[in-house]
Amino acid sequence: MGAEPIFMDCDDTLNMDMDKLEEFLENECNFIDGKVINKKTKRQIKAVVVVHVFGNPANMEKLMELKEKYNLKVIEDSTEALGSYYLEGKYAGKYCGTIGDIGVYSFNANKIITTGGGGMVVSNNIKLLDKIAFLSVQAKKDSLYFIHDEIGYNYRMTNIQAAFGTDQIDRLEGFIKTKMRNYNLYKKAIEDINGLTLLPFRTDTRPNYWFYSLIVDKEKYGIDRDELLIRLNEENIQTRPLWRLIHKQKPYLNSQSYRIEKAEYYEVNLINIPCNTNLSENEIEIVIDKLKKYKKS
Numbered sequence: 001m002g003a004e005p006i007f008m009d010c011d012d013t014l015n016m017d018m019d020k021l022e023e024f025l026e027n028e029c030n031f032i033d034g035k036v037i038n039k040k041t042k043r044q045i046k047a048v049v050v051v052h053v054f055g056n057p058a059n060m061e062k063l064m065e066l067k068e069k070y071n072l073k074v075i076e077d078s079t080e081a082l083g084s085y086y087l088e089g090k091y092a093g094k095y096c097g098t099i100g101d102i103g104v105y106s107f108n109a110n111k112i113i114t115t116g117g118g119g120m121v122v123s124n125n126i127k128l129l130d131k132i133a134f135l136s137v138q139a140k141k142d143s144l145y146f147i148h149d150e151i152g153y154n155y156r157m158t159n160i161q162a163a164f165g166t167d168q169i170d171r172l173e174g175f176i177k178t179k180m181r182n183y184n185l186y187k188k189a190i191e192d193i194n195g196l197t198l199l200p201f202r203t204d205t206r207p208n209y210w211f212y213s214l215i216v217d218k219e220k221y222g223i224d225r226d227e228l229l230i231r232l233n234e235e236n237i238q239t240r241p242l243w244r245l246i247h248k249q250k251p252y253l254n255s256q257s258y259r260i261e262k263a264e265y266y267e268v269n270l271i272n273i274p275c276n277t278n279l280s281e282n283e284i285e286i287v288i289d290k291l292k293k294y295k296k297s
């Protein structure tokens, strides 16, 4: 696309820190003739891509204020927050992915619902959706002679995947109920383990409870995140660290980033524990027992 990302920091919900985004727009950019110009690169900034991380809704109220003020487009990657919605404020009742200009969802295998692969785009802008649909089926201007006026893609979902999807979407609320029940089981037990904190979901939202993240305080718990990660995986309890931060990944080493601090902390101290909807109460007990067992007294 020729677009260049600029990476932002997260706040304690793991979502984009909107105060820092505002600071960046105010201090690092000029606003000229309705355009945000990056002082460093002199390039125009056109859009913000916000991810609702692990099912926790991002601060869309603040982001939409910035969008209006700076004339930006907002793309919500709501993959991890399918079914999460706001309970309070301007967007009470609105689902993640339905507030910005475009919402995108992946239906990859580990998502709350899956079609095996593929995804979905939502928008209130019908023209934009038509264009996306056109590009996703190879941008054929004439489907008899295969005339392409622009570069298209083969990004459509197959009808078999879509059939899975229509069945899965009916089960979404059931999956969320199970995820919430399991989250509360973990929460009750982990509250008593000194040195481990289960990250909360925003209480002014109804999250989908997709992923359960623990913060490991080495001083209090006795072993650090990496040791806990290794031990649990050795016992066939699948746990994962947070992703390696993108601005530190090889393809983006030369990309701009802005005051990334909190994300660095979470990258080394956070662990995701089993969260599949097919976990039984007994299996959750087993995970909790291990977490208690590894704690150094």
Ligand SMILES: Cc1ncc(COP(=O)(O)O)c(C=O)c1O
Pocket (backbone or CB within 6 Å): 051, 077, 078, 079, 080, 106, 107, 108, 117, 118, 119
């Ligand atoms: C926020 C987010 N976006 C996108 C994806 C994946 O998208 P795709 O279906 O294109 O692989 C994932 C996870 O796989 C994700 O967590």
